Amino acid sequence: MLSSTVENYLKELFLLNPDGETQVATGELAKALSVTPGSATSMIKTLAQAGLVEHRPHYGVKLTNEGRTLAVHVVRRHRIVELFLVNILGMDWSEVHDEAEQLEHVVSDQVISKMDDLLGHPTHDPHGDPIPTPEGTLPVRSLQPLSFCKLGDTVSIARIGNQNTSFLKFAEDNGLLLGATIKVANKNEVADSITIISKGEEVVLGLAAAGRIEVEFA
Amino acid sequence: MLSSTVENYLKELFLLNPDGETQVATGELAKALSVTPGSATSMIKTLAQAGLVEHRPHYGVKLTNEGRTLAVHVVRRHRIVELFLVNILGMDWSEVHDEAEQLEHVVSDQVISKMDDLLGHPTHDPHGDPIPTPEGTLPVRSLQPLSFCKLGDTVSIARIGNQNTSFLKFAEDNGLLLGATIKVANKNEVADSITIISKGEEVVLGLAAAGRIEVEFA
């Protein structure tokens, strides 16, 4: 049995490097998990010992196939739990991330399977993130950040890549929900801002924030 | 934040001594939690330090009011989760105890409250155990063990005081479900057995097993 801590490290390595192409820096991992770099180094060594990651000291770390498989299952549990909390228990999409962060480590495969049935085998979580299948494959979509859109583009919102509660509340308050159609009304690289029309209202966003909203052409 | 370990100790102390009248022996607690007596002693000292239990060395341990309140909340979470797993997710009553044993430590009050709403504010869990209110009060029923029944008694099953998976499966297979009406067809103190009619079929139980089935007169 993997500890919650180990599962969190594996999951974070996957999220920071989903394709397993790059190497994740120790400091980057440490920051994502809110631990000191020394703690991360120490855990990386443990995981390498267990064959779950490959570590090139001073260069970085990467999941092995075995580690990746385990990580993807944690992600599956996280996302199914999130969708369950929203769709079945009626919680707000801005609240469920922290709950799922804990639940992902204790819900059994059987519970996940029952939730999956009840939800009708969903492909995406409340934030638009793909839900891996039980076999570990991920649906792929080609999305682009809202910040890349050009003036006049009409797109629909497909993913919010920021789990922060207040960001999600802000998005909700301004009609920036999954599937919502929006139009780019202004874009000013110098002012670092983009203006969109959502539900007939103008909403102004910094480009950094807009970069965390992913869209597809409708 | 209390650790899962601390919550398990508090909960077990409550279950072993719900009325807070007797003292729980260190060894009894240790056995219930599957730890060595030394581990229990050590944790008891920690809990006493935190004001959650009162410890009389070599005599026993008892929850304080504060400890009891925390324990009852763990019990509430456990039982709501169990009922949720059965009624909403469709799991078997024989499987949910172990799941709930983990989930009770991570589900938030908000999740519990949503489950409670969805379940219609139930008063008892799938095994007939009372669900404490959010304020910590417990519904009381006066039940008696099936082993105390006399020949000819007709009673209905109100609680199964044994969470063991195979016991619960056996009970289910023999129609010994909550609310089922049964009749005592034979009782032999010497042979240590009792025979009941359940769904027209005879079922023979040892008196120890029958002692874990609690009934009320219909």
Added chain:
DNA sequence: ACAATCCTTTTGATTAATCAAAAGTTTAAT
């Protein structure tokens, strides 16, 4: 080539939880 800087790793300590086995207490039996 040589610092300065920025990371990463190592070292040494700490905390929570546990166990095995030794030591101590209580109780019950002779």
Added chain:
DNA sequence: ATTAAACTTTTGATTAATCAAAAGGATTGT
């Protein structure tokens, strides 16, 4: 009153996870 049995507590060690701070690599600018 002793002794034995049963239980509890203490002691000493271990494991997982963490941190602060020291030490060690790598990179970049001069």
